[in-house]
Amino acid sequence: MTHGLTIAAGDSSTWVETLGEHDAIVGGPPREVHIRLAADSRLTHYRLLGPDGAPDVADRLTVEIGAGASYEQRMLAAPTGQFRSEQTIRLNGRGASATLSGACVALPQAQLDFDIKVTHEADDTVSDQRINLLGADRGKATAQVETRVPPGRHRVTANQLLRAMQPEGKAVITLQPRLSILSDDVVCRHGATTSAIRDDELHYLRSRGIARDDAVAILSEAFLRQMLPAGDQHGEGEVGHAIDRVLSLALKREAEVAHEA
Amino acid sequence: MSDTKNNELLLQVKGLRASVAGKQVLKGVDLEVRPGEVHAIMGPNGTGKSTLAAVLAGKLGYEVEAEVARLAGVDLLGLEPEARAHLGLFLGFQYPVELPGVNNTYLLRAAVNAKRRALGEPEIDAYDFLQTVRAKADELGFDAALLSRNVNEGFSGGERKRNEILQLAVLEPRLAVLDEVDSGLDIDALRQVAAGINRLRSADRSFVLITHYRRLLDYVAADHVHVMVDGRIAASGDMGLVDQLEERGYEWVADAQPALVE
Numbered sequence: 001m002t003h004g005l006t007i008a009a010g011d012s013s014t015w016v017e018t019l020g021e022h023d024a025i026v027g028g029p030p031r032e033v034h035i036r037l038a039a040d041s042r043l044t045h046y047r048l049l050g051p052d053g054a055p056d057v058a059d060r061l062t063v064e065i066g067a068g069a070s071y072e073q074r075m076l077a078a079p080t081g082q083f084r085s086e087q088t089i090r091l092n093g094r095g096a097s098a099t100l101s102g103a104c105v106a107l108p109q110a111q112l113d114f115d116i117k118v119t120h121e122a123d124d125t126v127s128d129q130r131i132n133l134l135g136a137d138r139g140k141a142t143a144q145v146e147t148r149v150p151p152g153r154h155r156v157t158a159n160q161l162l163r164a165m166q167p168e169g170k171a172v173i174t175l176q177p178r179l180s181i182l183s184d185d186v187v188c189r190h191g192a193t194t195s196a197i198r199d200d201e202l203h204y205l206r207s208r209g210i211a212r213d214d215a216v217a218i219l220s221e222a223f224l225r226q227m228l229p230a231g232d233q234h235g236e237g238e239v240g241h242a243i244d245r246v247l248s249l250a251l252k253r254e255a256e257v258a259h260e261a
Numbered sequence: 262m263s264d265t266k267n268n269e270l271l272l273q274v275k276g277l278r279a280s281v282a283g284k285q286v287l288k289g290v291d292l293e294v295r296p297g298e299v300h301a302i303m304g305p306n307g308t309g310k311s312t313l314a315a316v317l318a319g320k321l322g323y324e325v326e327a328e329v330a331r332l333a334g335v336d337l338l339g340l341e342p343e344a345r346a347h348l349g350l351f352l353g354f355q356y357p358v359e360l361p362g363v364n365n366t367y368l369l370r371a372a373v374n375a376k377r378r379a380l381g382e383p384e385i386d387a388y389d390f391l392q393t394v395r396a397k398a399d400e401l402g403f404d405a406a407l408l409s410r411n412v413n414e415g416f417s418g419g420e421r422k423r424n425e426i427l428q429l430a431v432l433e434p435r436l437a438v439l440d441e442v443d444s445g446l447d448i449d450a451l452r453q454v455a456a457g458i459n460r461l462r463s464a465d466r467s468f469v470l471i472t473h474y475r476r477l478l479d480y481v482a483a484d485h486v487h488v489m490v491d492g493r494i495a496a497s498g499d500m501g502l503v504d505q506l507e508e509r510g511y512e513w514v515a516d517a518q519p520a521l522v523e
Contacts, residue, residue, distance in 0.1 A: 199321065204358045207318050208372040208432065209346035209379070218371065222362025222411075 002032040007069075009038040016046040016239055020053020020079065030058035030086070037069035039093060046239055047075040050246035051107060051253050055081030067093025067122070074228060076243055077112065078105035078250030087116040091125040102131035103227035105250045106139030106171055114143045123154040132227045133164045134220055135171025146178040147190075153183040160190040165223050167216050169196050221251055271296050271467050272317075272436055276328035279309075279316045286312040286323075288492035294436065297464040301478055302471045303503070304489035305511045310471045311355060313489070314440040318352035319345050332436060346372075347379040349435030353425040353442050355471075360412035365424065368412050369394055369431050376432070397430045401457045419450030426457040437461075438469045443477040455480030475503045488514045 007013050017033075037043055049057060057079060065071050077083055089098050098118060106112050118127045133141050147158045158181070164173040175192040197219050205215035228243055272294040279287040286309045294300055302310055316325050319342035330337045332348050340348070360368070374384040385393075398405045403423050413421050422442055429437050439458070443451055458468065458481050470477060478486070478500065486503055488496040488511065496502060496514045506514070 198358075200358050201360060203318075203320050203342065204354065204360070205368070205372075206342035207320075207346055207352045207354075208368065208428065209343050209375045210371055211343050211375065212341070214371070214375065218363060218368070219360070222360060224362075226362040 002034070004034045004036075005043075006036045007038060007041040007043050009066075010040050011038075012042040014044040014046070014239075016048065016242065018053070018242075019047060019049035019059060019077070019083075020057050030060040030084070032060045033062070035061070035063045035071070037063070037065045037071055037096075039066045040068040041066070042070045043072070045071065045073045046242075047073065047077070048242055048246055049077040049079050049083060051078050051080050051249045053079060055079060057082070058084045059086070061085065061087045063087070063089045063098070065089070065091050065093065065096040065098055068095040069093065070097045070099075072099045073101065075100070075102040075104070076224070076228070076246050077102070078107060078246060078253075079110055079112070080107055080253070081109075082111045082113075084113045085115070087114070089116070089118045089127070090121055091119065091127060092121045094122045095124045096122060097126040098128070100127075100129045100131075101227040102133075103224035103247075104131060104133045104141065104143075105224070106133065106135045106141040106173065107250065107253055108136050108138040110136075110139050110141075112139075112141040112143075114141075114145070116143075116145045117148065118146070118158070119148040119150070120153055120156045120158065121150065123156070125153075126157045128159045130159075130161045130227060131163070132223055133162070133173060133175075134223055135164060135166040135173045137168045137170040139171040140173070141171070142174040142176070144176040144178070146180065147188070148180040149183050149186050149188075151182045154185040156183065156186045158186060158188045158190075160188075162192040163223075164194040165197065165220070166194070167197050167220055217251055221247060269296065270294070270331070271298075271333060272469075273329050273331045274317075274327060275330075276326075277313070277316070277330055278326050279312055280324045281312070281322060286492055287316065290489075290492070290494055292469075292487070292494060294467045294469060296435070296467055297462075298484045299462065299468045299470065299481065300485045300487060301483035301503075302469060302487045302489055302494075303473065303475075303506065303511075304495075306473075308489040309492040310489050311440050314352055314438045314469075314471055317345075317438055318342055318350060343375065344379070346432070346434075347376050351429050351432055351434035351437045353422075353429060353437060353439035355441040355444060357413050357416075357421045357425055359414045359416075361414050363412045365410055365412050366391065366394060366408045369408075369428060372428075372432060394427075394431055398427055401427060401430055401460060402453060403427055403457075418445035419447065419454075422446060422450065422454050423457070426454055426461075430457070430461055433466075435465065436467045436469070438471070440471045441473070442470065443472055443474065451476065452480060475507055478503055490515045 131143055149156050160177050162175040162177055177190050177192045202215050270293050274292040277290040316323055370390045395405050487494045
């Protein structure tokens with residue numbers, strides 16, 4: 001199944017894509033999406049996959065970004081089965097920018113695999129990739145994120161930050177940040193961290209009367225919400241409601257399983 | 262402000278000892294606080310003042326024992342931190358943590374409702390709560406913009422301490438233990454925080470102010486002043502003791518203990 005989307009020059013658009021409704025299953029051919037942003041266009045692309053969607057989803061996304069165009073992806077994924085997402089983002093025109101923010105939950109028994117490649121094919125391009133991955137007990141996830149700057153590029157900015165949090169410390173999470181920087185004129189920041197919930201944060205909330213399990217839930221939700229812009233939070237608008245619904249289902253499922261364990 | 266007719270003890274601590282990583286930090290603290298009283302605990306660095314605050318609030322990681330450690334007649338040491346808060350204990354942190362993604366108002370409402378549930382009371386409606394919390398911020402002269410921000414994220418030192426006082430005002434504890442609430446504050450911020458404390462003083466609410474310096478006590482008059490040295494309260498008195506400390510420093514107390522205890 002292939003989908004194509006072209007944003008005309010100078011246009012601005014928002015696409016809310018709900019994954020897992022009629023998607024290809026893992027093992028079969030992946031669902032393919034091709035997006036092309038013409039010069040000076042803008043696309044805000046939401047990708048939502050909740051625990052109530054198809055358990056197994058395979059997805060291949062290609063985004064071509066023209067001169068002065070801006071692509072912003074906000075992904076919220078919390079499947080109950082396998083989710084494989086291959087993404088190829090190409091900044092083809094001068095002044096193009098790409099921002100990818102991912103809030104992902106590896107629920108128990110779930111397996112998430114992200115393979116994201118961002119290539120700066122033109123000068124004066126900017127990319128920013130941030131993924132916060134919450135690993136529930138027995139959840140598994142791999143995030144392989146590569147930023148490429150070919151030789152001869154100028155004034156490129158590339159940022160990459162991958163963070164994983166394991167509230168109960170029993171998830172299997174692999175973060176693989178990769179940088180292939182073959183030009184000198186590049187400002188690049190990158191980082192990858194995996195941690196449990198900090199004791200001082202838990203103590204602060206508990207000292208305010210919030211029970212431990214509720215404090216863990218608050219901090220887990222906050223960790224994910226950091227990837228979602230303020231305007232989309234707390235049920236504002238249609239997208240806000242959709243995000244709240246997916247987050248609520250994911251955290252409820254995560255808490256139920258943690259409790260059972 | 263203290264109600265001297267009220268002899269009922271709000272906080273009673275006797276022989277409180279605490280160790281962390283095998284090192285004994287508190288070596289037998291005795292402290293009694295009555296409703297409405299303000300106590301100041303002073304002392305040099307490393308004498309156990311912050312440990313006392315942390316241990317009272319139930320911070321994990323300490324080995325704690327005491328002959329008596331009661332809040333409102335209830336044994337504190339057997340309680341989880343949240344249960345201590347429900348009982349009416351509030352800890353104002355020396356270094357309030359940043360909680361990115363946790364909205365200030367959301368946290369406060371979660372805390373208020375957690376206490377209400379524990380006390381068998383109905384939860385407060387979001388709209389009513391917002392009105393209440395805005396009124397509290399206004400009453401304290403604090404910028405209501407603090408409420409819409411994430412907890413302490415990007416806050417200046419003064420904003421963090423003001424936020425602690427705002428939380429105190431909303432949570433309405435019986436005993437507030439404020440650990441160096443004056444640290445890192447400029448004069449204006451100190452005055453504002455002190456005014457907040459004074460506004461929140463009442464016949465039912467007590468304070469334990471932990472501080473190194475007298476400048477906070479120039480604005481908030483304490484009923485009792487204590488000096489901690491080497492894990493114990495080595496001297497107690499009234500505000501006159503603060504003057505003596507200013508003149509003679511802390512070493513004088515260390516040399517004279519235990520004769521100075523009230």
